[in-house]
Amino acid sequence: CLTIHGTNKLTVQKNVCYDHIGHGYFLEDGAETGNLLEDNLGFVTRLPATGEALLGSDTQASTFWITNPDNIFRRNVAGGSRGFGFWYALPDRPTGLSTGSTLQPRLTPLGEFTGNVAHSTRPAALNVDNGPTPDGATERTSGRPRNGWPAGAAGHWDFIGYKHQGRAVWLRGHELRMVNAVLVDNAIGATFASSETFVENSLCAGQTANVGAPFQSGFPVRGYAFYDGRVGATDVTLANYVSGGRRTMSGLGFN
Numbered sequence: 001c002l003t004i005h006g007t008n009k010l011t012v013q014k015n016v017c018y019d020h021i022g023h024g025y026f027l028e029d030g031a032e033t034g035n036l037l038e039d040n041l042g043f044v045t046r047l048p049a050t051g052e053a054l055l056g057s058d059t060q061a062s063t064f065w066i067t068n069p070d071n072i073f074r075r076n077v078a079g080g081s082r083g084f085g086f087w088y089a090l091p092d093r094p095t096g097l098s099t100g101s102t103l104q105p106r107l108t109p110l111g112e113f114t115g116n117v118a119h120s121t122r123p124a125a126l127n128v129d130n131g132p133t134p135d136g137a138t139e140r141t142s143g144r145p146r147n148g149w150p151a152g153a154a155g156h157w158d159f160i161g162y163k164h165q166g167r168a169v170w171l172r173g174h175e176l177r178m179v180n181a182v183l184v185d186n187a188i189g190a191t192f193a194s195s196e197t198f199v200e201n202s203l204c205a206g207q208t209a210n211v212g213a214p215f216q217s218g219f220p221v222r223g224y225a226f227y228d229g230r231v232g233a234t235d236v237t238l239a240n241y242v243s244g245g246r247r248t249m250s251g252l253g254f255n
Helices: 056-060
Strands: 002-004 011-013 016-021 025-027 036-038 041-046 062-066 072-074 077-079 084-088 112-114 117-119 124-128 160-171 177-179 182-192 197-200 203-205 221-226 231-234 237-239 249-254
Touching: 041 062, 056 062, 062 077, 077 084, 084 117, 117 124, 182 197, 203 221, 221 231, 237 249
Parallel strands: 002 025, 011 036, 016 041, 025 062, 036 072, 041 077, 062 084, 072 112, 077 117, 084 124, 117 160, 124 160, 160 182, 177 197, 182 203, 182 221, 197 231, 203 237, 221 249
Antiparallel strands: none
């Protein structure tokens, strides 16, 4: 829908990206910094047919594809994506026509990510992992920004993720924070494949009166799932995780 390529300090406001194939709002190479994306809607992100992907990452297309943390995302909404809602896909160095740049996205502190919403996406609402490689494929990525992504200055603040058949949030990295999040009606609220990474002052709710499609059968529904490193939840309200029928639920669990 919109490609920001080798461009800095651009303002993108109040756009609608609807029923598209592949990435929607697309920061292409990883050299794009200082851009503001605010009050935009991305809805119905589709995956390309077999053999029609332009990039390897298109097979898991994201409504918002973000290759450098040094950008500002405020009050954007991703809904109904067959891939990710927001994907921080950080290359080691910028790729494509920006090859040779001295920037290092995986070591760059987060600019701002506030008030964003994702619902009804698969496989996750917010994915911080799987950075692109020069050949267009992706590899497992662990962001280690030099100054961290601390809660008081920059973090995944005020994020709302709901109605996900899978996981709402997956973070891989070091010293990340998710603060003031609302994660509701998800099979899994959040899992951090990280170290020194925490969800804080947030709400996770298992089931609400906003009835949608039932969760897929299998692993128990849970609010926060422990995984790698020293990770966890602090000052988080865990609500409505009540086992019954053929489903087991818990506010805290494991991956």
